[in-house]
Amino acid sequence: MSPGQNGGVETSTACLHNEAMQRRGRKDEGLASFHQPVSPSGRIHARTNSTFQARLEPPRMELAMRILVTGGAGYVGSTLVPMLLEQGHRVRVLDNLKFGGHGLLPCCSNRFFELVRGDVTDAAAVKSALDGVEAIIHLAAIVGYPACKKEPQLAQAVNVDGTANLLRLRKPDQRFVFASTGSIYGSIPDYVCNEDTPRSPITLYGETKATAEQMVLDAGNGIAYRFATAFGVSNRMRLDLMPNDFTYQAVKNRNLIVYEGGFKRTFVHVRDMARSFIFALERWDEVKDDVYNVGHETMNFTKEDVARKILEHVDYYLHFAEVGSDADQRNYEVSYEKIRKKGFETTVDLDRGISELVRAAKLIEFQNPFANV
Numbered sequence: 001m002s003p004g005q006n007g008g009v010e011t012s013t014a015c016l017h018n019e020a021m022q023r024r025g026r027k028d029e030g031l032a033s034f035h036q037p038v039s040p041s042g043r044i045h046a047r048t049n050s051t052f053q054a055r056l057e058p059p060r061m062e063l064a065m066r067i068l069v070t071g072g073a074g075y076v077g078s079t080l081v082p083m084l085l086e087q088g089h090r091v092r093v094l095d096n097l098k099f100g101g102h103g104l105l106p107c108c109s110n111r112f113f114e115l116v117r118g119d120v121t122d123a124a125a126v127k128s129a130l131d132g133v134e135a136i137i138h139l140a141a142i143v144g145y146p147a148c149k150k151e152p153q154l155a156q157a158v159n160v161d162g163t164a165n166l167l168r169l170r171k172p173d174q175r176f177v178f179a180s181t182g183s184i185y186g187s188i189p190d191y192v193c194n195e196d197t198p199r200s201p202i203t204l205y206g207e208t209k210a211t212a213e214q215m216v217l218d219a220g221n222g223i224a225y226r227f228a229t230a231f232g233v234s235n236r237m238r239l240d241l242m243p244n245d246f247t248y249q250a251v252k253n254r255n256l257i258v259y260e261g262g263f264k265r266t267f268v269h270v271r272d273m274a275r276s277f278i279f280a281l282e283r284w285d286e287v288k289d290d291v292y293n294v295g296h297e298t299m300n301f302t303k304e305d306v307a308r309k310i311l312e313h314v315d316y317y318l319h320f321a322e323v324g325s326d327a328d329q330r331n332y333e334v335s336y337e338k339i340r341k342k343g344f345e346t347t348v349d350l351d352r353g354i355s356e357l358v359r360a361a362k363l364i365e366f367q368n369p370f371a372n373v
């Protein structure tokens with residue numbers, strides 16, 4: 001959280017390297033590339049003006065945007081950022097690299113990718129990161145109920161105050177897409193939640209997200225996406241998401257004990273989450289100033305359903321027992337009709353997502369620090 005020397009921003013090694021190159025009189029391929037205009041063919045214009053002037057130039061290709069992704073080094077971001085780059089956008093990531101930056105290594109070959117190592121609670125870092133972007137995708141957060149419970153003050157600071165910083169410092173015409181969560185619905189058994197269902201979070205995570213999403217809607221020129229629980233393989237992998245965890249245990253341990261198997265959850269593949277951000281930016285006038293559940297009704301499953309689906313891919317011992325209770329007491333179904341009517345459909349189902357997870361689980365190894373082998 002300590003501010004660096006660059007207006008409170010600690011720049012990445014890549015950017016420091018660029019500074020060194022500039023000092024030696026060589027061309028800066030970092031910030032300058034981010035700000036360079038694109039021709040309708042998608043080719044970069046030769047940079048004849050200074051970096052400062054280039055910053056002021058608007059993009060010339062209608063759909064290519066300069067986008068700030070906060071928390072872009074995380075599980076969702078490390079799938080989203082490469083996708084945005086592939087679409088021809090310039091992407092700046094503001095992330096404090098809480099979990100490292102390895103998830104973005106595949107982006108480093110793209111000169112339209114820029115990493116700014118900084119914190120969303122640091123106003124100077126945020127102000128600098130917002131410079132010259134047309135859209136903000138705000139992912140940075142303390143994510144999930146266990147992490148928020150462990151560090152409640154940090155959760156409040158990042159999830160609420162960090163969002164407030166971005167909203168206060170952005171210009172009104174900078175589009176703002178906020179990653180909220182279905183956790184804001186809390187526990188509503190036997191009821192299908194839609195966007196008009198009152199928010200009733202039962203965890204600090206849900207509370208901070210509910211507060212932040214209201215701030216986004218009040219500020220205008222923004223949308224809030226209430227995502228289902230993510231799953232699937234990403235460059236920055238998370239094994240604390242239920243289908244990812246279950247699949248990993250099935251592959252590695254060849255057994256899994258499931259309790260509270262009847263609890264319903266709703267899932268969305270991480271690539272579909274990424275696609276939904278692109279969808280929003282492309283259909284901005286049709287979708288802005290509103291809130292949407294993002295997922296699909298066919299992806300509402302019980303924990304038991306998920307465990308049984310994994311059995312179709314992995315031969316393992318599955319046991320149901322009431323040996324514990326999930327601290328995450330969410331138990332709800334969600335309607336995704338609103339975003340579907342706008343034209344967004346998810347594409348990756350549970351079966352495909354699990355088959356990818358099985359392949360990934362074979363690649364992931366943990367060394368027990370107290371074992372010799």
Ligand SMILES: NC(=O)c1ccc[n+]([C@@H]2O[C@H](COP(=O)([O-])OP(=O)(O)OC[C@H]3O[C@@H](n4cnc5c(N)ncnc54)[C@H](O)[C@@H]3O)[C@@H](O)[C@H]2O)c1
Pocket residue numbers: 070071072073074075076077094095096097098099100118119120121138139140141142143144158162179180181182226227228229230231236238241
């Ligand atoms: N993964 C899910 O199941 C899920 C579901 C619904 C919504 N969401 C939302 O999507 C977003 C991304 O989730 P994720 O799964 O990628 O989480 P993640 O924990 O993998 O990534 C969060 C990223 O934010 C960064 N970060 C944390 N605090 C920061 C700070 N103070 N300043 C700058 N960067 C900071 C971290 O370094 C990390 O790279 C979150 O806002 C989350 O609430 C996720």
